[in-house]
Amino acid sequence: MFNFWGSKDQQGQSRPAAEASSSSQQAWYSPSSSRPQTSGQVSPGEAAGIIAFLKDKSVDELRKLLSDKDAYQQFLLSLDQVKIQNNIKDELRRETLQLARENLDKEPQIMELRNQCRIIRTTELATAQEKLNDLERQKEEILKFYSPGSLLQRLQEAMNQADEESEALQEKFLEKEIDTAAFVQKYKKLRTTYHRRALIHLAAKTSAIG
DSSP states (O other): OOOTTOOHHHHHHHHHHHHHHHHHHHHHHOTTOOSOOSSSSOOHHHHHHHHHHHHTSOHHHHHHHHHOHHHHHHHHHHSHHHHHHHHHHHHHHHHHHHHHHHHHHHHHHHHHHHHHHHHHHHHHHHHHHHHHHHHHHHHHHHHHHTSHHHHHHHHHHHHHHHHHHHHHHHHHHHTTSSOHHHHHHHHHHHHHHHHHHHHHHHHHHHHHHO
């Protein structure tokens, strides 16, 4: 009798092949697969290329891919998509190593520059601090020089000097070492200077007390 659904042998041969093909596709798309993932999904073009590559394999080859991890890994690494991704990964690794080597080579220079910057900052700070201290000393001297007490002291010393000069001139006149006209002119000038300084001293003293 004609078997409309086909013989048992034909069904037995076609079913494992279909199951193997379906299983291989499921294994390829399985999240637990060891294939490299970049975007997390395979593009339609890549999937079509993989299916076309698997379509030419026999049932035994497909079964071996599903059961033999080494065979599956070898097949995986032979795919162009995986080769491209591995090449990119290797190139990135080489560039990273090269950058790391360059950074290590520049480390002594970086340390030297840091030390120089630290020395410059320290030197400039010391110079600026010394200059500031010198300016502080000058300010203290100026304030001290123009302080009320210092001014009164200098006025008192100027008064004493004018008084001593007038007494010395008077002794010269008594000993007849200077004539009368010259004595009167010089003595008058010294006493005028003395009294002017005395008035300034008195006014400054009164102002400081008030």
